[in-house]
Structures are given as structure tokens and as C-alpha cells.
Amino acid sequence: MYNVLDLFCGTGGFSYGFESAALGFKTCLGVDVLPVAGKTFQANHPDALMLTGDIRRLRRIEVSEKLKLKKGQIDVILGGPPCQGFSSIRPFRSSIEDDPRNSLFEEYASFVNYFRPTVFVLENVVGLATHRSGNTVESMEACFRSLGYETEWRILNAAHYGVPQKRERLIMIGAQKGIKIRFPNPTHSSCGATIGHKDRSRLHSPMQPNLFNAKAAALEKAVSVLEAISDLPAIAAGESAVGYRDVQNGYQLSRRGRSAQVSLHSATAHTPKMLEIIRHSGKNISSIPSHLISSGFSSCYSRLDGDEPAVTITVNFVHPASNRCIHPIQDRALTPREGARLQSFDDTFFFSGNRTQVVKQIGNAVPPLLGRAIAESVATML
Structure with a gap:
């Protein structure tokens, strides 16, 4: 020991x-x-x-x-x-x-x-x-x-x-x-x-x-965003859900463990203007029509690539105005559970505090x- x-x-x-x-x-x-x-x-x-x-x-x-x-x-x-x-x-x-x-x-x-x-x-x-x-x-x-x-x-x-x-x-x-x-x-x-x-x-x-070059070709491909979260139910902005979809790969199976229900899978209730911005979102801020935003870093209001690992998760991953955190397919920011999955936390890992506190803990971990x-x-x- x-x-x-x-x-x-x-x-x-x-x-x-x-x-x-x-x-x-x-x-x-x-x-x-x-x-x-x-x-x-x-x-x-x-x-x-x-x-x-x-x-x-x-x-x-x-x-x-x-x-x-x-x-x-x-x-x-x-x-x-x-x-x-x-x-x-x-x-x-x-x-x-x-x-x-x-x-x-x-x-x-x-x-x-x-x-x-x-x-x-x-x-x-x-x-x-x-x-x-x-x-x-x-x-x-x-x-x-x-x-x-x-x-x-x-x-x-x-x-x-x-x-x-x-x-x-x-x-x-x-x-x-x-x-x-x-x-x-x-x-x-x-x-x-x-x-x-x-x-x-x-x-x-x-x-x-x-x-590692000699061995690199034999390594597994990095786990992508969708490989990590695609078994979580589809929800719209402001919605939440607790039921899993069918498990699709070993990463999802490992993260679920003995968890019977999804926790922390609640999406931010975006304003109508933010939802319009999100619908235009792409890999960087240049995808957004200029009349919808006045400023921001290149990674703001940006959508994650579902076929690649996520960029670094921050303490604001539920707010698209701060960083690249929009779901690859759905028109909303990540949920706390999706952020936890991208940080490799098991679904059985318990987070104390309110939603804002939980998001910060996940982003800092x-x-x-x-x-x-x-x-x-x-x-x-x-």
C-alpha cells in the first residue's frame, strides 16, 4: 500500500x-x-x-x-x-x-x-x-x-x-x-x-x-468528443434528461460503471439571440455573422469537432461567449455531464455544490x- x-x-x-x-x-x-x-x-x-x-x-x-x-x-x-x-x-x-x-x-x-x-x-x-x-x-x-x-x-x-x-x-x-x-x-x-x-x-x-515514433502507428486513435458523449440523451437548450442511450464503445462503458441514470445532464437555457449565434457556429468565431457579435476571441461562440478530442475544457464550458464549448451536433453548450465525460470523470463520481460550482470544479480538475x-x-x- x-x-x-x-x-x-x-x-x-x-x-x-x-x-x-x-x-x-x-x-x-x-x-x-x-x-x-x-x-x-x-x-x-x-x-x-x-x-x-x-x-x-x-x-x-x-x-x-x-x-x-x-x-x-x-x-x-x-x-x-x-x-x-x-x-x-x-x-x-x-x-x-x-x-x-x-x-x-x-x-x-x-x-x-x-x-x-x-x-x-x-x-x-x-x-x-x-x-x-x-x-x-x-x-x-x-x-x-x-x-x-x-x-x-x-x-x-x-x-x-x-x-x-x-x-x-x-x-x-x-x-x-x-x-x-x-x-x-x-x-x-x-x-x-x-x-x-x-x-x-x-x-x-x-x-x-x-x-515513440516506432510505436506511434500501433497506438489507438485518441478518443473523440462524440465517442465520449454520444450515449447521453439529446436535449435542447434549457432541457435536462436522465436516461442513457445504448452504449456504443468501451470509453462510454467504462465511464458509466454501475451508474443507472445520467446525472448533471442539464443544458444552459440560452437567450434567443445566443441560440441564433449558436445555429451559425463553426470551428471559430469567423463563422458568426458580424451583426450578431461585437467582439470576442477566436475560440468564442465556436462548435467542437465531434471527430476529434475536445480543446481544453475551461471553467466556463457552459457559456459559448467565453470559449469553444458548443455541442458538435446539438444547438447548445455542453452540459456539466458532457464536460465531466470530456475530463474522463466516471459518471459515478459525485460533485458537490450548485450547477455553477460543479462546472468550475470540473473545468479546474x-x-x-x-x-x-x-x-x-x-x-x-x-
Whole structure:
């Protein structure tokens, strides 16, 4: 059994993915500042301790006492410190355990320093790679080296691991000295534009030269939007439904699990003007007649391609004015359940809160299937 701490846990999608790998990972702790996220985490990790509040106010020794676990008894620490803390990263001050001036990254590092896990995994936005011309991520690695850990980071695309979404994230894995760091080999291939990085060696991709090319042709094609959601009932804007259609593929069957009814499948009640905009929608905003809109990013008021993985799901995926989130076939934005499917959440995963809160939790989450893939690599390291 491997004990796992999930910091800045949100819904707990990352650790849920680790547990679903069925490789002996046990989530012991979740920490998040949002009470509603804490309730979601607790509902899906009933045996874990959930601590809600500002992590800067938590004393590591008290956390250890509540867990009844000491230094060296934690195997893995997961987490994605919010990026607003990066600008204040300073040399790590290990002698000051509880300093309210610490950045959120420093809090993550302090947990690593206190509990001394064998492995830690830090997840964040791709923009971290170029923040302050790369100095930020270098400072983070230097911090962990000072604590006795070796680190490597890569940019992973969730679509390469069975998630029906081209969601790219920077994944940093750290390990105690002497342990070879491993990243998960892609299981699916996907084409199309991505954010990427100028240093191509940082892209952990089936198309990366000398890495996976020999095997890329044998990989499964990435799961598309319609492959992920086509068993959910067709509904119009403002409607909801609970009955499944016939299952059409393995992805749908896996996400359903033992769920007897569809939950969270309610569509936004769009205004007449928005419905007219949606009827004109295509791959980008240029499909919309100019008299219907006054401004917007190229991805606004845009329809998803049903035959490809979705673009990155945001916290506003039920509002077409904010991002590309219109259903491939139906004239409406995605429902919360469709967003959850595109994030690879099982239909049995419970989300706490009202509709707006649920949508934000889904959009902010680490896709569980990405977590599961990383867990398989971490298990080989352990």
C-alpha cells in the first residue's frame, strides 16, 4: 500500500486517478481552500482526511498527528500549486516551517520537505514553462534539489492517455536520489494544433523524434468528443434528461460503471439571440455573422469537432461567449455531464455544490485518466 497526499486537491481527480489504477495507492489526505471542493473530495475519498482552508495556516506536525503518519511513511505527494504564487518564489527557507509569507509553491515544497515522500508529482499549466523566461521552473527545480530530490518535467497531452480532450499540462516528477524518474508512455495518438514548447524534448508525445515514433502507428486513435458523449440523451437548450442511450464503445462503458441514470445532464437555457449565434457556429468565431457579435476571441461562440478530442475544457464550458464549448451536433453548450465525460470523470463520481460550482470544479480538475497514467509510472518508480 502506498500512502498519498493530495495538496490543492480540488475535486480530487488526480488522486482518484491514482486510486483507479488499482496499484495499491491509498489517498490519506486532501487539502483545498474551497469548502465545496472539499465536500466533493470527501465524497469520493471517504477514507481520507480532508482539510479545508488556507494551506499556509496548516502546521505540518499537526497534519502528521491527525494522519497518524510520520516522516517517511508518505510515499507520494501530489498537487498543483496555483500559479499566482510563482511570482514570489524565493530560496526555500526550510528552517521556517510555518511562515504566512510563504508562496503556495513554498507550501507544497514544505510538505515535501517535512514528509519526505519517495516521489512527488507537481501538475500545472503549460505557461509555467515560460514564466519569467523559464526562470520560475528552474527555481522550483533548484528548490527541490536543495531538499535532496532529483526532478524532471515534461509537457503531457491528456489526449495521449485516453482522455477525449487536448489538454496539455506541465508535469514535474521528483524522486529521492537513486530512483530513475519515469513518465507514462502514450497509449493514444492525436493530431492537430497544441500549445507545445520551443524545446521539443520537453514534449512527451507519440510524435517526439526517437521517443515513440516506432510505436506511434500501433497506438489507438485518441478518443473523440462524440465517442465520449454520444450515449447521453439529446436535449435542447434549457432541457435536462436522465436516461442513457445504448452504449456504443468501451470509453462510454467504462465511464458509466454501475451508474443507472445520467446525472448533471442539464443544458444552459440560452437567450434567443445566443441560440441564433449558436445555429451559425463553426470551428471559430469567423463563422458568426458580424451583426450578431461585437467582439470576442477566436475560440468564442465556436462548435467542437465531434471527430476529434475536445480543446481544453475551461471553467466556463457552459457559456459559448467565453470559449469553444458548443455541442458538435446539438444547438447548445455542453452540459456539466458532457464536460465531466470530456475530463474522463466516471459518471459515478459525485460533485458537490450548485450547477455553477460543479462546472468550475470540473473545468479546474486534473483528468482522472491522466492521473491514472502517471500513477502507473510512479508505481514502477516505487
